[in-house]
Amino acid sequence: xxxxxxxxxxxxxxxxxxxxxxxxxxxxxxxxxxxxxxxxxxxxxxxxxxxxxxxxxxxxxxxxxxxxxxxxxxxxxxxxxxxxxxxxxxxxxxxxxxxxxxxxxxxxxxxxxxxxxxxxxxxxxxxxxxxxxxxxxxxxxxxxxxxxxxxxxxxxxxxxxxxxxxxxxxxxxxxxxxxxxxxxxxxxxxxxxxxxxxxxxxxxxxxxxxxxxxxxxxxxxxxxxxxxxxxxxxxxxxxxxxxxxxxxxxxxxxxxxxxxxxxxxxxxxxxxxxxxxxxxxxxxxxxxxxxxxxxxxxxxxxxxxxxxxxxxxxxxxxxxxxxxxxxxxxxxxxxxxxxxxxxxxxxxxxxxxxxxxxxxxxxxxxxxxxxxxxxxxxxxxxxxxxxxxxxxxxxxxxxxxxxxxxxxxxxxxxxxxxxxxxxxxxxxxxxxxxxxxxxxxxxxxxxxxxxxxxxxxxxxxxxxxxx
Numbered sequence: 313x314x315x316x317x318x319x320x321x322x323x324x325x326x327x328x329x330x331x332x333x334x335x336x337x338x339x340x341x342x343x344x345x346x347x348x349x350x351x352x353x354x355x356x357x358x359x360x361x362x363x364x365x366x367x368x369x370x371x372x373x374x375x376x377x378x379x380x381x382x383x384x385x386x387x388x389x390x391x392x393x394x395x396x397x398x399x400x401x402x403x404x405x406x407x408x409x410x411x412x413x414x415x416x417x418x419x420x421x422x423x424x425x426x427x428x429x430x431x432x433x434x435x436x437x438x439x440x441x442x443x444x445x446x447x448x449x450x451x452x453x454x455x456x457x458x459x460x461x462x463x464x465x466x467x468x469x470x471x472x473x474x475x476x477x478x479x480x481x482x483x484x485x486x487x488x489x490x491x492x493x494x495x496x497x498x499x500x501x502x503x504x505x506x507x508x509x510x511x512x513x514x515x516x517x518x519x520x521x522x523x524x525x526x527x528x529x530x531x532x533x534x535x536x537x538x539x540x541x542x543x544x545x546x547x548x549x550x551x552x553x554x555x556x557x558x559x560x561x562x563x564x565x566x567x568x569x570x571x572x573x574x575x576x577x578x579x580x581x582x583x584x585x586x587x588x589x590x591x592x593x594x595x596x597x598x599x600x601x602x603x604x605x606x607x608x609x610x611x612x613x614x615x616x617x618x619x620x621x622x623x624x625x626x627x628x629x630x631x632x633x634x635x636x637x638x639x640x641x642x643x644x645x646x647x648x649x650x651x652x653x654x655x656x657x658x659x660x661x662x663x664x665x666x667x668x669x670x671x672x673x674x675x676x677x678x679x680x681x682x683x684x685x686x687x688x689x690x691x692x693x694x695x696x697x698x699x700x701x702x703x704x705x706x707x708x709x710x711x712x713x714x715x716x717x718x719x720x721x722x723x724x725x726x727x728x729x730x731x732x733x734x735x736x737x738x739x740x741x742x743x744x745x746x747x748x749x750x751x752x753x754x755x756x757x758x759x760x761x762x763x764x765x766x767x768x769x770x771x772x773x774x775x776x777x778x779x
Contacts, residue, residue, distance in 0.1 A: 335436060335546075335568040336365040336366070339364045339367050340368035341355065341358075341368070342474075342475045342519075343561075344561065345371065346372040346405075353385060358563065359407075365413060366412070366415075367407045368474065369405040370442070370474055370561075372394075372402050372405050375396075375401065376400075379402065387407045392406060392408075393406045393417055393425065393427075395420050395425055403422070403423075403444045404424070404425050406442060412433070413431055413432065415428070419458075421454075423446060424474075426462055427442075438468060439466060439471070440470075440471050441474075442474050443476060445477040445478065446477070452497070453497065459472060469541045469544075470541065472537045472538075473535070473551075473566075475533055476498065480499060480509075484531060485529065487530055502537060505539065506540060510535075510536040510542075510550065510551045512536070512550065513553075513714065514553040514554055514723070515562045517531060518533060518553055518561060518564070519531050521560065550569065550714040551566045567725070569712065578622070583629060583679040584628075586672060586679075593620050598616070600612045629676060632677045633680075635677075636670070640670050646659060718733040719740070
């Protein structure tokens with residue numbers, strides 16, 4: 313392992329002298345060589361403009377004698393570590409600002425660097441494994457085994473990122489067919505380690521061969537994989553793949569949503585139907601005195617029903633998992649009392665009531681978790697609460713929009729700017745209200761020929777011809 317500090321140490325501090333209280337950006341890029349001074353300057357400018365404080369460079373091809381000089385051009389004021397001790401070409405570099413991140417190197421091989429990351433400002437901790445996969449068959453299998461070994465001892469948020477030189481799914485390469493044989497071991501490793509892709513935006517294909525015409529090949533070989541602990545602890549993360557420019561690989565920047573406004577959407581839960589007064593609640597909710605068009609009346613009924621169902625949820629199903637645990641504890645205490653007086657009829661009746669209550673609440677809890685996570689295939693007796701909660705967070709995270717590219721091609725990350733981009737798009741698509749438009753005179757329309765139920769087939773034929 314080759315470590316170093318370059319020049320003076322840069323300080324990432326606020327105006328009052330304290331460290332940042334939000335997570336700073338991290339990222340990586342396969343530079344396909346790093347000996348050219350012009351390429352070093354271009355990467356340095358990219359890192360500066362992207363405001364990253366922890367960055368990985370892959371396939372650097374910089375030998376030990378030139379490492380210090382290259383580091384000066386890249387990251388003056390940063391610390392760095394490489395895998396030169398394991399590979400003479402130094403295929404992996406890790407760069408960081410020491411006043412922002414505290415880095416502990418745990419494992420270095422010719423294809424990966426695994427480190428512990430401590431962000432000083434937020435005090436968040438996670439593990440990061442930078443990967444550059446070779447194409448030699450024996451070394452490929454060694455990489456998958458190393459990753460699986462790291463997984464066996466991993467109990468904190470963990471991200472595995474870099475150039476895997478392999479797609480994970482068949483649709484991730486065009487221009488050249490994908491066989492199951494070439495991706496099987498990668499998929500098995502990902503499944504074994506219970507990893508999944510981090511939510512992403514930007515470019516889908518992260519590499520192309522820059523050839524022309526039918527010889528052009530696009531692949532998604534650069535990616536960020538995360539474990540369930542990452543989803544639970546760092547749900548606001550997103551990786552952005554910027555277009556590659558003059559390079560052939562896209563740079564990846566992991567950024568963090570800041571001050572996202574929490575939206576409380578109405579969701580219907582199947583467990584509500586388990587309560588005896590469910591039908592009466594729906595019946596009362598459907599009653600409304602609003603009058604107007606049919607659509608207006610329908611919306612009024614739905615809004616009134618939502619209020620009734622929310623009240624039902626609050627009274628009967630809030631903190632459902634806790635209520636299920638409490639009911640089970642009450643049942644166990646009742647059964648303990650029965651052990652003392654086995655023939656007590658009152659305790660027997662109480663036990664029967666508590667059994668019914670416990671079963672109902674446990675089933676409601678299971679329905680809630682399955683519906684939230686959308687995992688229908690897991691049997692009730694195999695329920696793993698931690699797994700379900702991680703799935704729920706993953707789905708919630710996938711539904712959050714951290715960034716969007718607007719009509720002008722600008723990538724927007726601020727909440728207000730994202731909202732405005734949506735409004736502008738649909739305003740352009742659907743138009744705006746014309747307040748000066750006159751209403752159609754229905755009496756005048758009736759004086760001319762109209763389509764009736766008897767000749768309804770005429771309208772259908774018109775639409776089919778137009779289609």
